[in-house]
Amino acid sequence: MNILILGSGGREHTFAHQLSQSPNCSKLFVAPGNAGTAKLATNNPLSVTDFEAVKELVLSEKIEMMVIGPEDPLVNGIVDFFSQDEKLKNVAVIGPSKRGALLEGSKERAKEFMSMYNIPTAAYESFTKESLSAGKEFLTTLKPPYVLKADGLAAGKGVLILESLEEAQQELENMLTNDKFGSAGNTVVIEEFLDGIELSVFVLTDGKDYKILPTAKDYKRIGEGDTGLNTGGMGAISPVPFADEGFMKKVEERIVKPTISGLETEDIDYKGFVFIGLIKVGEEPYVIEYNVRMGDPETEVVLPRIESDLVEVFQKVASGNLSELKLKVKNEAAATLMLVSGGYPEAYEKGKEITGLDEVENSIVFHAGTAEKNGKVVTNGGRVLAITSFGKDFPKAIKKSYQNAEKIHFDKMYFRKDIGFDL
Ligand code: AMP
Ligand code: GLY
Numbered sequence: 001m002n003i004l005i006l007g008s009g010g011r012e013h014t015f016a017h018q019l020s021q022s023p024n025c026s027k028l029f030v031a032p033g034n035a036g037t038a039k040l041a042t043n044n045p046l047s048v049t050d051f052e053a054v055k056e057l058v059l060s061e062k063i064e065m066m067v068i069g070p071e072d073p074l075v076n077g078i079v080d081f082f083s084q085d086e087k088l089k090n091v092a093v094i095g096p097s098k099r100g101a102l103l104e105g106s107k108e109r110a111k112e113f114m115s116m117y118n119i120p121t122a123a124y125e126s127f128t129k130e131s132l133s134a135g136k137e138f139l140t141t142l143k144p145p146y147v148l149k150a151d152g153l154a155a156g157k158g159v160l161i162l163e164s165l166e167e168a169q170q171e172l173e174n175m176l177t178n179d180k181f182g183s184a185g186n187t188v189v190i191e192e193f194l195d196g197i198e199l200s201v202f203v204l205t206d207g208k209d210y211k212i213l214p215t216a217k218d219y220k221r222i223g224e225g226d227t228g229l230n231t232g233g234m235g236a237i238s239p240v241p242f243a244d245e246g247f248m249k250k251v252e253e254r255i256v257k258p259t260i261s262g263l264e265t266e267d268i269d270y271k272g273f274v275f276i277g278l279i280k281v282g283e284e285p286y287v288i289e290y291n292v293r294m295g296d297p298e299t300e301v302v303l304p305r306i307e308s309d310l311v312e313v314f315q316k317v318a319s320g321n322l323s324e325l326k327l328k329v330k331n332e333a334a335a336t337l338m339l340v341s342g343g344y345p346e347a348y349e350k351g352k353e354i355t356g357l358d359e360v361e362n363s364i365v366f367h368a369g370t371a372e373k374n375g376k377v378v379t380n381g382g383r384v385l386a387i388t389s390f391g392k393d394f395p396k397a398i399k400k401s402y403q404n405a406e407k408i409h410f411d412k413m414y415f416r417k418d419i420g421f422d423l
Contacts, residue, residue, distance in 0.1 A: 001024060001025070001026055001064040001065055001311070002026050002027040002028075002029070002061055002062050002063045002064055002065075003019055003025055003026075003027075003028050003029070003063065003064070003065045003066070003067065003311070004028075004029045004030070004031065004054075004057065004058060004061070004063045004065070004066045004067070005019070005028070005029070005030045005031075005033075005037070005041070005066075005067045005069060006030075006031055006048045006054065006066065006067070006068045006069055006070070006073060006078075007030070007031075007032075007048060007068070007069025007070045008030075008032045008033055008034050008037075008069075009034070009069065009070075009296050009368045009369070009381075009383070010296055010297055010299070010300050010336075010338075010366040010367065010368035010383065010385075010386040011069050011070075011294055011295070011296035011297075011299040011300070012030055012033065012034075012037060012069040013034065013036040013037050013040075013366040013367050013368070014299045014300050014303045014304065014366050014388075015067055015069065015299070015303065015310075016028060016030055016033075016036075016037045016040045016041050017040065017303075017304075017364065017366065018303050018304070018306070018310040019067070019310050019311060020040045020041065021310075022309045022310060022311040022312070023309075024309065024311035024312065024315075025311050027042070027061065028040060028041035028042070029041055029042050029043075029044060029057065029061060029063065030042075030043050030044070031043065031044040031045070031046045031048065031054070031057060032044065032045050032046060032047070032048070034367045034368070034369065034370045034371060034380065035367050035370040035371055035372045035377045035378075035380075036365070036366060036367025036370060037367070038372060044057055048068075048069075048070060048072060048073045049072055049073050049076055049078075051073075051076075051078055051081045054066075054073075054078070055081075055085065055087075055088060058088060058091060059087060059088075063091060064090075064091060064092060065091065065092040065093075065094070065311070065314060065315075065318070066082070066091055066092070066093050066094070066095075067094040067095070067314065068093070068094065068095035068272070068293065069293060069294070069296075070293060071101065071104050071105070071153065071291065071292060071293050072153070073095075074095050074096060074098075074100075074101040074104075074272075074292055074293060075098070075101045075102070075104065075105035075153060075292075076098070077097075077098035077101075078093075078095065079093050079095050079096060079097045079098065079100075079101075079269070080097050080098050083097070083269070092314065092315060092318030092319070093271065093318065094271060094272050094273075094314050094317060094318065095271070095272040095273075095292070095293070096268070096269070096270040096271065096272045096292050097268065097269040097270065099266075099268050099269070100263065100268045100269065100270040100272075100292060101292045103274075103290040103292055104153070104289075104290055104291045104292040104293070105152065105153060105292075106151050106152060106187075107126075107149045107150070107151050107152075107158075107189045107289070108126045108151045108187050108189055110289065110290050111124050111126070111189055113262060113290075114287055116262065117258040117259070117261070117262040118258065119254065119255055119258050119259060119262075119287055120254055120255065120284065120285065120286045120287065121286055121287045121288075122147070122191040122192040122193070122194050122286060122288075123191070123192040124189050124190060124191045124192070125138055125189075125190055126151070126187055126188065126189045126190070127172070127176065127187070127188050127190065128176065128186060128187050128188075129176045129177055129186070132172065132173060132176050132177065135172050135176070135188065135190060136169045136172060136173075138190055139165060139168050139169055139172065139190065140165065142190070142192065142193075143193075144162075144163055144164065144165065144168075144193075145161050145162060145163050145193045146161070146162045146163075146165070146167075146168035146190070146193070147159065147160070147161055147190065147191040147192070147193050148160045148161075148162070148168065148171055148172055148175065148188055148189075148190055149188065149189040149190075149191065150175055150180075150181040150184040150185040150187075150188060151184065151185070151186065151187035151188065151189060152181075152183060152184030152185070152186070152187075153184055154181045154182075154184040154185070157181070157230070158181050158184055158185070161193070172188060172190070175188050176188055194279050194281050194286055194288070195281060196279040196280045196281035196282070196286075197242065197279065197280050197422070198217065198277065198278065198279050198280075198288065199215055199216070199217045199240045199242075199243055199278050199279075199280065200215065200216050200217065200218065200275060200276065200277055200278065200295055200298050201213075201215055201243075201248075201251055201255075201256070201275075201276045201278055202214070202215075202216070202273055202274070202275055202276075202294060202295070202298070202302055203256055203259070203260070203273065203274040203275075203276065204272070204273055204274075204313070204317060204322070205260055205263070205270055205271070205272070205273075205274060205317070205322065206270075206271050206316070206317045206318075206319075206320045206321070206322040207260075207263060207264060207268070207269060207270045207271055207320065208260070208264055208320065208322075208323075209260075209322040209323040210256060210260045210274075210322065211322060211325060211327050212248070212251075212252065212256060213302055213306065213327075213329075214238045214239050214301075214302050214305050214306070214329055215238060215239050215240040215243045215248070216236050216237065216238040216239075216240065216295070216298040216301050216302050217236060217237055217238075217240045217423070218233040218234075218235070218236040218295060218297060218298050219233065219234045219235045219236065219416060219419055220232075220233055220234070221234070222234065222340075222344070222345060222416075223416070224416055224417060224418045224421070225418065225421065226422070229345050229346070230345065231340070231344065231345045231382070231383070232296060232297075232345075232382075232383055233295070233296060233297045233298070233338065233383075234297075234337075234338045234340070234415070234416045234419070235297060235335070235336055235337045235338050235398075235415075235416060235419035235420075236295075236297045236298045236300065236301045236335070236336050236419075237301060237333065237334070237335045237336075237394040237397070237398065237419065237420050237423070238298070238301035238302050238305055238333065238334050238335075238394075239333060240423075241393075241394075241423055242280065242423070243280075246283075247280065247283065247285065250283075250284065250285055251276075251278065251285045254285065255276060255278070255285060255287060256276070259274060259276070259290075260274075271317050271318055271320075272292065272293070272317070273292070273293055273294050274290060274291075274292065275290070275291035275292070275293060275294060275295050275298075276290060277289040277290070277291065296368070296383075297336050297338055297368075297383075297386050300334075300336040300366050300386045300388045301334040301335060301336050301388060302334075304330075304334055304364065304388055304390070305329055305330045305332070305334050306327065306328070306329060306330075307328040307329065307330055308325070308326075308327050308328045312325075313325060313327070330390070332390040332391060332392065332397075333390065333391055333392065333393050333394045333396070333397050334388060334389070334390050334394075334397055335388070335389055335391070335394045335397035335398035335401055335419060335420065336366070336386045336387060336388040336389075336401065337386065337387045337398065337401040337402065337405055337415055337416075337419055338368070338383050338384075338385070338386050338415060338416075339383075339384050339385045339386075339387070339405060339408060339410075339413055339414070339415050340382055340383050340384055340413075340414050340415065341369070341379055341381070341382050341383075341384055341410075341412060341413070341414070342411075342412025342413070342414050343412070344382035344383065344414070345382060348382055348412070349379075349411075349412070350369075350378070350379055350380050350381070351373065351378050351379065351380070352378060352379040352410040352411040352412070353376050353377070353378055353410060353411075354370065354376075354377045354378060354379060354384070354385070354408065354409070354410045355408070355409050355410070356407040356408040356409050357377065357408060359404075359407040359408075360387070360404045360407060360408070361404065362389065362400050362404075363387050363388060363389040363400050363401055363404045364387075364388045364389075365385055365386070365387055365388075365404075365408075366385065366386040366387075366388060367384075367385060368381060368383040368384055368385060368386055369381015369382060369383055369384050370384060370385065378410075379410055384410065384413070385408065387401040387404050387405055387408075388401065389401045389404070394420050394423070395420060398419050398420055401419075402417070
């Protein structure tokens with residue numbers, strides 16, 4: 001069948017890499033894609049939130065399966081757009097409906113959902129402009145640090161963790177009345193701070209049944225030792241050594257099962273990924289957030305460990321037959337290292353020539369922010385390349401990625417040298 005992947009990052013290149021290996025994949029398209037996906041698929045420069053353009057592409061190329069990478073089109077309702085269109089409704093779409101996507105699109109909705117189904121998460125209250133003074137008062141009842149979350153999508157920047165009460169009260173005011181995060185901050189969730197170690201659990205569901213995919217841990221801060229600004233992710237490993245059988249049993253019973261049955265109870269059309277951001281406090285798992293898509297760079301370590309034919313897996317999801325699937329996972333560990341543009345996550349330059357890609361051995365290079373220019377591969381984003389490797393354990397895997405990073409060059413290239421340091 002002909003397949004379309006929406007998005008342009010390392011996550012989407014990884015999807016393309018896995019799907020293109022399936023004998024069930026005829027023609028593969030990525031929109032907009034990058035220089036890496038161009039080697040495996042046909043890129044199309046459309047915008048992922050331009051649903052009419054997506055429709056045109058799907059019809060003209062006879063696409064039968066569409067996999068949605070990023071959250072924006074999901075939160076904007078692309079799945080509903082497809083299911084309500086006579087010509088598109090038979091396309092197998094991997095991604096939740098708009099109501100499902102609200103678990104990521106609204107932090108307040110996610111918290112209400114968790115409280116409804118007794119899913120462990122930090123205690124919280126939410127506030128709007130009208131209840132600003134109550135919000136400031138609520139902060140005085142909490143111990144520092146203070147966690148403030150803009151309700152809506154804020155490109156991963158909408159969470160503030162503050163040490164002083166005065167600062168927290170001021171930031172709450174900035175979000176609610178000075179539009180600090182635009183309309184995403186019209187409602188702010190204030191949460192109890194949880195002290196623990198984070199990990200990500202990915203669940204694939206057809207809305208009734210589910211499969212838990214390999215666990216992963218990403219490294220979000222720009223600096224070594226988890227310091228400096230937050231990024232989209234500087235590296236990741238899978239599986240997570242501390243997510244042992246006993247811990248994962250708790251995750252499944254207390255979090256995964258009630259999440260999926262909650263979706264079913266509310267009659268939410270959900271055929272796709274649930275990315276559960278977890279924190280382990282002592283031995284207990286708590287949900288930090290839901291995302292309704294795969295993570296990036298977590299995808300670059302999770303998907304390559306899946307040995308089952310990904311087209312078949314997605315067909316079972318789309319047709320509601322996931323219970324029939326026996327998921328095969330590689331025993332080996334995987335690690336990925338992000339090479340980023342100097343300056344990222346703040347201002348950085350684009351268009352730098354990338355060399356050495358052909359010298360890489362024993363790793364897979366997934367392109368994130370790259371483009372082709374005059375036959376050369378150039379940088380086109382903050383996160384540029386993800387180097388994924390396998391090994392008996394993650395230290396062996398990441399070592400290969402570091403060896404290959406030495407062979408790749410572009411002006412002002414930067415990467416963290418301590419992926420996995422805390423494990
Ligand atoms: P989120 O966008 O909800 O994933 O939050 C971004 C980051 O803020 C998370 O990855 C955590 O490191 C941190 N964070 C969010 N909520 C809490 C919390 N309640 N306690 C401690 N850290 C948190
Ligand atoms: N790596 C975190 C995310 O994809 O949201």
